[in-house]
Amino acid sequence: xxxxxxxxxxxxxxxxxxxxxxxxWFGLGYLAFSLLFFVVSFDxxxxxxxxxxxxxxxxRWLTGLSIVVALAYIWQSCHGQVFRVGxxxxxxxxxxxxxxxxxxCMVFVLLLNHTGFIIAGSLLLLIMFVPHYKLWQAVLLxxxxxxxxxxxxxxxxxxxxx
Amino acid sequence: xxxxxxxxxxxxxxxxxQNLLYCLIGVTVGQLVGVLPGxxxxxxxxxxxxxxxxxxxxxAIIMLSGIYYGGMYGGTITSVLINTPGEAASVxxxxxxxxxxxxxxxxxxxxxxALGSFVGGVASVLGLALIGPPLADFALxxxxxxxxSLMLFGMTMVVGLMGSSIVRGLVAMFIGLMLSVIGMxxxxxxxxxxxxxxxxxxxxxxxxxxxxxxxxxxxFLGMENLNAVGKPExxxxxxPEKKEMKTTTNAILRGTGLGFFIxxxxxxxxxxxxLLSYSMEKKLSKTPEKFGKGAIEGVAGPETANNSYCGxxxxxxxxxxxxxxxxxxxxxxxxxxxxxxxxxxxFTQNPTFVWGVIAxxxxxxxxxxxxxxxxAGWWAxxxxxxxxxxxxxxxxxxxxxxxxxxxxxxxxxVMLVFGVLGYIMKKIDIPMAPIVLTYVLGTMMxxxxxQSVKINGGSLIGLVESPxxxxxxxxxxxxxxxxxxxxIKNKKAMIAGEID
Numbered sequence: 001x002x003x004x005x006x007x008x009x010x011x012x013x014x015x016x017x018x019x020x021x022x023x024x025w026f027g028l029g030y031l032a033f034s035l036l037f038f039v040v041s042f043d044x045x046x047x048x049x050x051x052x053x054x055x056x057x058x059x060r061w062l063t064g065l066s067i068v069v070a071l072a073y074i075w076q077s078c079h080g081q082v083f084r085v086g087x088x089x090x091x092x093x094x095x096x097x098x099x100x101x102x103x104x105c106m107v108f109v110l111l112l113n114h115t116g117f118i119i120a121g122s123l124l125l126l127i128m129f130v131p132h133y134k135l136w137q138a139v140l141l142x143x144x145x146x147x148x149x150x151x152x153x154x155x156x157x158x159x160x161x162x
Numbered sequence: 163x164x165x166x167x168x169x170x171x172x173x174x175x176x177x178x179x180q181n182l183l184y185c186l187i188g189v190t191v192g193q194l195v196g197v198l199p200g201x202x203x204x205x206x207x208x209x210x211x212x213x214x215x216x217x218x219x220x221x222a223i224i225m226l227s228g229i230y231y232g233g234m235y236g237g238t239i240t241s242v243l244i245n246t247p248g249e250a251a252s253v254x255x256x257x258x259x260x261x262x263x264x265x266x267x268x269x270x271x272x273x274x275x276a277l278g279s280f281v282g283g284v285a286s287v288l289g290l291a292l293i294g295p296p297l298a299d300f301a302l303x304x305x306x307x308x309x310x311s312l313m314l315f316g317m318t319m320v321v322g323l324m325g326s327s328i329v330r331g332l333v334a335m336f337i338g339l340m341l342s343v344i345g346m347x348x349x350x351x352x353x354x355x356x357x358x359x360x361x362x363x364x365x366x367x368x369x370x371x372x373x374x375x376x377x378x379x380x381x382f383l384g385m386e387n388l389n390a391v392g393k394p395e396x397x398x399x400x401x402p403e404k405k406e407m408k409t410t411t412n413a414i415l416r417g418t419g420l421g422f423f424i425x426x427x428x429x430x431x432x433x434x435x436x437l438l439s440y441s442m443e444k445k446l447s448k449t450p451e452k453f454g455k456g457a458i459e460g461v462a463g464p465e466t467a468n469n470s471y472c473g474x475x476x477x478x479x480x481x482x483x484x485x486x487x488x489x490x491x492x493x494x495x496x497x498x499x500x501x502x503x504x505x506x507x508x509f510t511q512n513p514t515f516v517w518g519v520i521a522x523x524x525x526x527x528x529x530x531x532x533x534x535x536x537x538a539g540w541w542a543x544x545x546x547x548x549x550x551x552x553x554x555x556x557x558x559x560x561x562x563x564x565x566x567x568x569x570x571x572x573x574x575x576v577m578l579v580f581g582v583l584g585y586i587m588k589k590i591d592i593p594m595a596p597i598v599l600t601y602v603l604g605t606m607m608x609x610x611x612x613q614s615v616k617i618n619g620g621s622l623i624g625l626v627e628s629p630x631x632x633x634x635x636x637x638x639x640x641x642x643x644x645x646x647x648x649x650i651k652n653k654k655a656m657i658a659g660e661i662d
Contacts, residue, residue: 023590030333037340040355048350051612052620055352058608059343066336069329076329081591088589094386098585101385101557105578108561109571124561125554132550141551149558157213159566 018086023077031070038063097131104128117154117161121146165291172517176525181224181518184217188225189526192232193533196252197240197541198552203233204598205377207492208369209559211499212566219500220515224522226496230489231283231472231523234432235530238275238465239541242268251432251468254440258453258460269538270402271461276534278414278466283527286422286473290480291520294509298481301506306613307624309482311634313607316484318638319427320596322645327591331645334587334596341366341597342604349612361572368495370564370573371601372488374580375587375594377560381553382585406458413443413459417466424467425474431487431595432468432475439467473523479504480516483606488598495602 041063044056077083089095104127111120122142129138153159175181195206207229214222237252242259255275262271304312321331344355345365356362402410420442421435443463444453453460478484483505485491497504502512509516534541564577584594618624626632 022586026586026590026592027333030337034336034340037343037355040357044352044354051349051616053612053615055347055350055354058611059340059354062336062339062343066340069332069336072329073333076327080327083590090386097385098382101382101553102578102582105557105561105574109574109578112571121558124558128554128557129550145555145558149562153562153566157566158216159212159562160569161562161565 018084020085021077022083022085022088023081024074027070027074027077031067031074034063034066034070038067100128100131113162117150118143118146121149165295168295168513168517169291169521171514172519172521173524175220175514175518176224176522181221181522182525184221184225185228185522185526186529188228189232189235189529189533192229192234193236193530193541194544195229196233196236196238197544198236198547198556202376202380203230204372204488204492205380205560206233207489207496208372208377209563211369211492211496212563214496214500219497219502220518222496222500223493223515223519224526226493227476227519227523228526230493231469231526232530233489234283234465234469234472235276235279235534236541238279239272239534239538242271242275242461243538251436251471252465253433254436254464255461257440258455258457261454261456262458262461265456267456270458272538273401273535274410274458274462275465276531276538278410278417278462279469279534280527280531281414282418282421282466282468282470283473283530284524285418286425286470287520287523287527288473289422290473290476290523291517294477294481294516294520297477298506298509301481304482304506304630305624305628306610306617307628307631308634310607310610310614311625311628311631311638312482313484313603313610315634315638315641316478316486317596317600317603317607318641318645320599322641328645328649330592331596334593335600338597338600339604341371342601343608348605348609361570365605366576366601367567367573368492368598368601369567370576371580372492372598373560373564374577375584375597376488377556378577378581379584379588379594381557381560382581383588384549384553402458409447409459410462413439413463414466416442416446417463418470421467421470421472422474425471425486426477427486432471435467435471436464439463469527476520476523480508481506483508485599485602488595491598491602 037059041056041059044059045054046056046060048054090098104124107127108120108124111123125142125145126138129141132138133141150161154161176185191206191210192203195203207226210226210229214225217225234251238255238259241252241255242263245256245260259271259275262268317335321328321335342365344362346352346363347354353363417435417439420439424435424438440453440460440463443457443459444450447453447457447459449457475486475490478486479490479494479497483494483503485494494504502508502515560577561574564573565571567573587594614624615622618627624631625635
């Protein structure tokens, strides 16, 4: 692990995040996932009278080995190639673009069953087009593309879009 | 003789107007996704699977496999003309292809690439037709122990060859394996890891996982930087000079053999034969200093190899039921969805289907040759569609694709989760292909292992008693040890770095 002096200490939350080891955090998440599955695997029978091996045998070995791999990955993340958040993830502007995609998808998921595809789809596209086009262009493009998609998938391919 | 008769009957199936149309749609979509950065053959295949519900199995697989090999052709055009590879296998083509374009020889680069792709594609399909049936006969001897060991070998190849670190490869592999145990156990019917959620009873859907990992994550990455790509270089003559004919032909022949051979190995991907072919051509060349500055062999070899790989990679799928790449894993999902079991019995139980698909690959390659030689410039213009317009369209089509899996928003949510996971994994250099491959293989492996245990009275002895199984286990151990050794010596990172 790299040593840090008092002068190196991050002053803001954003700076603190940028200094974090992304690999380490991913490894911890993966370890938690493996541990959860390992614990749950004990609820399943290890042996079965019918076939010898029960439904829990394979998952228990699998998740046990996964924990070992998770620990090896965490060790490697700290002692091998370190991926700092500030170095491997983009800046604020680029991350906002990425967050916009995620946000538009969430809006779509929340609205689809209430408003139907054309409105939810248009809103999804509008959120993504607005930063890059004039408002009237963004509105026209969003509605147009949603209508075309609806026509193709609902009418041509019989996809039951709401 | 038997293969020839099968192939002739296959042409009878593939030449019906419906199947010709589906083949044309498949190769056109493949070419399109090959041209467009941000959506690859894996996503496109996953996207179109739900739309094939109402189609006959042979038409569906003809169309979906067309996307697979069509993608290899399309990626070349943008690599040469605008220095932007449409898919991973064409990255290496940028080195000399775009240099040739800058020297006013874009037409020659595209002509050679199209011709090489056609030769590689057709030769490998011919290899598939000749090797497939005897290999399928041999594979009939495989019991659960042999299948388990073979899949384990495939898995070690996946981990060993993909990504720059074996530990990161193992992380991806175990994520895929753990996801595969969610849902109902296929042997005992016990619900596992569903956490009381009815949505998880049938496990996670392969299509939504693949669309999230490969499609959505690519959109996230693309949206980071929306800079427009450059203008395409102008096209000139499509044919090489007389003095270049010999080197070009040799590079094409070597690329064909190399690509086909690598396709047979489970766990490889199309970028590997392209890279190896490039290295081989450079080593064999009398003028290696020309590589990177517009060497024609640097285009002909890799482009032939990645297309030849496609035919070779169909062999493990059709004869053993084992996917060798993420797109092939998606194809396997399509087989299952249409009630087909890929593997040795497919040749005997569904010869019309198998030979129909193989014959369609000859036709599809011919269609692609015609599409590429005269229309390359037109295809390159498609790549100039601004990313700020392209990505939202790809996103909404992906969402519809995920929704159609079970007509439920659950699958859209799953795709979103895997999209975010894929984005993070790309940032910290964890390969994603092993997740999809091991997700597919995991279920099959567990089943084979439990069957082997049952046959051997609750013991694992069957895995080492069978000679075939033992050989596979030894090979798996060699590959795994070799990968660990290469990582310690830091060679693996260098190889993977070149592929990346």
